[in-house]
Amino acid sequence: MTDVDVRPLAESEYRPSFDLFLASLHEPQRTGDERWQRSSTRYEPGRVFGAFLDGELAGTALSMTSALEVPGGAVLPAAAVTGVGVRADRTRRGLLRGLMRAQLTELRERGEPLAVLHASETRIYPRFGYGLGTRSQRVQVARTHAELRPDAPIGGQVRLVDGPAAEKLLPELYSRIAAGRPGLIARGEGWWTTRLAGTVENGGALRVAVRSDDSGTDDGFALWEPSKTDHHFGDGSIRILVSDMHGADDAATASLWRFLLGLDLATSVIAVDRPLDEPLPWWLADRRGCGVDRVDDDLWVRLVDVPAALAARSYGAAEPVVVEVRDPFLPQNSGRYRIGPGGAEPVADAPQLGLDVDVLGSLYLGDVRPSTLAAANRVEVHEPSALAAADRLFAAARPPWCGTQF
């Protein structure tokens, strides 16, 4: 195998790293200065890696400082991994493997027990210990079917805000309301800077609505873009594409849906990254008006420090279970853990269940039951009664959901 040299990049190397990443995604290779200015806020010192072949930068990966809510409500430091790319003429030579090893080793030294990412392709990251941890759905509502039931939550006010106001309001609003569900992550300053770029770029296509409750406290927001496919109005020519929507509670989210579904001239509303348990069909007078046309893999979760991550979440009521975890990529994590309602700890006892660390990443937030993964031969069952107990232990009170792209 080719000798790959991986090291943290210096600040002067961030822009070439960004250009390399964009090129790997088949985006235009020359980044405008304005776009780079905004994106540079995601480049945090010590968190950007480069992979070199013959002294030339050929691959890159970075992580942003973030945090992840886990079952029970604890919020743990989590690295939000992104910006991963290898030059198209240097792929399949181990550059990504070298980058992943350096990054995960550094994150462990940093004391961050978790890493999360969105994957461009689902087959890439399990080999590095990432498991699919949350899913989301894409929802479409035709405006002809958009009437809400009289008993759907009502109240509050929705107002439009411009880009500069959104940059002031949304970071605080999001961090105040995005809690109470496993899978939610912290959004840093750099994340917001790039996320709201669309309010000024492309002629300001991105719109922002903020919802406030009856006492005047802001408690929700939605970002959307109108997509116009025809010069004429009507005939399905204007669709509302909602890319980000969070409410403090169901009343706030229902208000935002009511607002979006009531936009004049639009013929349909399409919302991506929605939680699987959103009550929208139950709010509509005609639930067939709401279609889910796809369920997507959302957040991929990597337990970087297995004992610390296992100990930090809560577990349901059941007999404790001894689980053997295998982690060839970070072997310090390999071992047996007793997991019960009181917590999790390393033990030397005989294992009742066995699994790879990426499978643990899928179970960690409660999105899938151990018995489902046993049916897929991803969990080995040494003692059948332990499987039903593990189902109850790993279950989360609410389905996990992230709802943040990065």
Ligand SMILES: CC(=O)SCCNC(=O)CCNC(=O)[C@H](O)C(C)(C)COP(=O)(O)OP(=O)(O)OC[C@H]1O[C@@H](n2cnc3c(N)ncnc32)[C@H](O)[C@@H]1OP(=O)(O)O
């Ligand atoms: C979190 C994010 O940023 S997601 C964005 C990821 N970036 C992209 O998708 C951009 C386009 N793709 C690329 O830049 C590259 O193909 C990468 C980064 C996906 C892979 O980089 P490479 O240097 O080719 O990977 P590397 O050679 O280290 O491969 C490691 C292993 O993963 C496998 N692998 C790599 N890419 C893929 C893939 N797309 N699909 C399936 N397997 C893959 C390799 O076959 C290899 O397998 P092995 O362990 O059995 O030998």
